[in-house]
Amino acid sequence: MIRLRQYFITGLLVWLPMGVTVWVLLWLVGILDGVFQGVLGAFETMVPPLQPLANQLRHIPGLGVILVAIVIVGTGLFVANMFGQWSLRQWDRLMTRIPVVRSIYSSVKQVSDTLFSGSGHAFSKALLVQYPRRGAWTIAFLTGKPGGEVAAHLGDDFLSIYVPTTPNPTSGFFLIVPRADVVELRMSVDEALKYIISMGVVAPPPTRDSSQPLALPPSTQPVPLPDSVQSPDH
Template identity: 50%
Template structure:
């Protein structure tokens, strides 16, 4: 009896969690329908709400925005809009900060979350998986003695929250592990472990290229 129950859980729990996450994502993306005129809403045109229509609309908007931003005229309009936003107090600071973070995370030339690393945390006798995000900057560098790197330590099982740390480069170890594999390892609380690889010589994180 217990065996069959556990087998049922192993089959149904992943399906239920996957369905819940997909429902959350689609429901969030469907909010784009709030910007569509009432006369064009699916409930008016088709007589019923259809889940996923807003998600398709959102993806289409993102795709078309990318097409326009890579077009000469569209790029000019985007830069003009950014200049106007930067003239608005408070909004300019918020937009500038968010844009800088998004450029770092999503740009193909950025270095954020390109490398999974192993660090001692929260104390010297325990370790966790983190992600290299760069090096300290600004006035912070004037107060750090030695060679430091910036890392992001995600929480489990929700990696979207975590801690930003600056650590000595010698204490940070590169992992022969993809970012996707590291995220699965973190989200699963260590249950879904990456495949084992031959152990290389223990060396600290390589110095940045000059």
């Protein structure tokens, strides 16, 4: 029975990553197909004579994923030129004038621009912080510096960080902490995510010279840590 259990666990370790990968891909395909089905439904409503064509398109597997991907890439190509950028500004101006839509649209646009901007610092560094209590350490990600009224109250000596939960890093906690309480890690963001999702089982290998100093992005340089918050390795 012990050997049978070992065989079962070994087989499970082989099939589990593949099964989760397939499940995630099917989930993404379902979302894209749902968008495609919604567009087809609106198209049928506006042009009733083309309903037979729309019904035929519904039964083509994977067509929704291909068309949605083509539309996204085509949109990127369109806004890459001056006319496309002008059109995008006009669209943003229109969306920000609609009473209910403007609050949702503006918030989502600000978050997406911050996360996906190549010049931004969101999720650019893996950090080590004490959370949820002093003496308990966890991995967090740098999201930037406080701004607006918060920065006016706290000053420049604070960082904005995101502390993800495990094994699902898409949920977590937003914290503003003194930069003196933060230890920057040499591991990449991808390695840190693997470490979090595996609940500490898959530890990233030391691939860099530990003698080299670490640095946060410009304008977020750390100050020396006090003895009370130094990690065991520092």
